[in-house]
Every structure is written in C-alpha cells, then in structure tokens.
Amino acid sequence: MSVYTSLSQSDTEAFLAHFELGTLVSYKGIAAGIENTNYFVTCQQQGRQSEYVLTLFEHHNNNEVREFVRLAHHLGQQGLQVPAPLAARDGEWLHSLKDKPAIICPRLPGEHIHDPQPQHCEAIGRALAELHLAALPLHNRRNDSRGFDWWVTISPELSSDLTREEQTLLEDELHFQTQQRAQWLSLPQGWIHGDLFHDNALFTADGQVGAILDLYNACDGALLYDLAIIANDWCCDINGEWKAGCVEALLNGYESVRPLNDAEKTSWNLVLRGAALRFWLSRLLTRRIQQQQAGEMALQKDPAEFKNKLLARRTVTVN
Structure with missing residues (x-):
C-alpha cells in the first residue's frame, strides 16, 4: 500500500x-498513490454520508503545494469536476498534518476506463476545452519543466541509451521541432493539464466525464498540445495506429466548446509529433532512473511505445 504516513483515528x-464536514465514519488508505499519501474518508452530517480524499504531500513544502494546487482550487470555484481542496472554517484550504502539507477534496464520481471509445474521446474533448477556458483568468502560469528547452537539454544525456537508429530518429525529430519553434509559439497558449492520459480521468456509467485528476503537472503551454497528448494515448493503440472514430470524436468534442483556429488546424501533426517526442524522452529518463536505483527493476511504462507513436506521426498526417 502506498501510504507513507500512517494516520490514527484521532489524527483524522x-x-x-x-x-464543517460532520463526524468521521471511516477512513482507509488508498493503495494507488505513488508519491503522496492518500486516504478515503467518509463523514456523516445530518444523517447523510459523504466521501472525501485526504492527501498528505510527502515531498513538497507548503509553498510548493499551494503553487501546484491553486489551479485545481480555481477550477473548483468555476464548478469543474476536479480534485479541488475544500476550505476550512477559517477559509484556508492548505493545512498541516503530521508535519506534512495536507488537503481534503470531495471524492469525485466515476471509474477509470481501460479502452477509450469514441464517446469517451468526445466527452474528454469537451471537458478539456471547458478546463482551458475556465483556467484563462488565472495568472502566473507555471513554466513547463518538460517543455521544448528540456527536450533539447535532456536528449544528449539520454542518447547513449539508444541504438544508432534511435539516435538518428531523435536527432532528426529535434531538428524538425527546432525549425518549427516559431509555429509552436504562434499557437494559442494557456494553462494545460500536460498529462491527461486516460488513467487521469473518471467516467460515470452514462459515459460522461466524472472527473479530471492529477493536475500537479499543469503548466503554461500550447492548448493544442494538451489535445495532442490525449490523442496519442486515448485514440490509438500502443503502436500509434488510430482507433476508428476516436480522433474525430476528440476534436469534435473539443471544438463544440472552443473551435480551433486555422494555425492550430495546420499544426495538428506537428504537435502530435512533439507530444510523442516528449513522452518518449520522459519514459527514457524514467527507465534510466529505475535502472540506477533498482538494477533489474521491472519497467512500468515502455519508452518504445512513444518511439513507435512518433514514427507513426512522422509518416501519417491527420486532418
């Protein structure tokens, strides 16, 4: 179980x-956490039970937590289904528990899906566009720590782990992306989720988005890039082959809320390639770190998946 800080009933x-959440009925550690400690908490108030998620941040101080949770707080105030922290009686939403920064959020409805279909892609497209628009008024966007500059600086370090063929692919794609940098910068910018894989969303039984999760990587970026990250995960198989109707549904859902401009439409394949490159590099770095720390530790996510998706995007244009 990924509970690093144990809580007693009296602690909770x-x-x-x-x-003002009522009395504690039950609490239980959540095994799915990776970096932080999470508990499901059930409270009762006036004969009605409600469920919450209590999070203790294991590796960040209060200022860091406030910085990367403030987007969720803002979106929650706009009525979006995100893990937004609840305010206490004094109006503060960030607290300390066991000397760790802590927040409590409503437990959001829905379940994870394992094989997104067109209806899921259309729904997440709409939800992403709503998030993009709702986030626009929030200033001081965070820099993307895995953005273009990182692609350029990390690639030489990771190149030694690649075959000659892979090195050539990486060098060629970086050259291409560098040539298109002005085009990237011309695209509409704003807050992006930056990591909206299908395991970061919950769906209700009727196929609607119950929640968008894990906003901790949210940052400044091209709005189209967020859409491309989804497309490269939700809309294709592990080799990058598009699933029938999924990309079209994703774009239709998004444009029903926020239509793409001409520059975004012509840049779609460029940004798909960039999104595939980014996650190939990230997984290569994760593999190196895992090997250094644990020798033969099993790799959770294979870098080859996004290398193959990059290859597919370099040869297939989707309009």
Missing part, C-alpha cells in the same frame, strides 16, 4: 475538526 478526527 483532529484534522476534520477544522471543517
């Missing part, structure tokens, strides 16, 4: 005493 009750 003392934390809840700051809120």
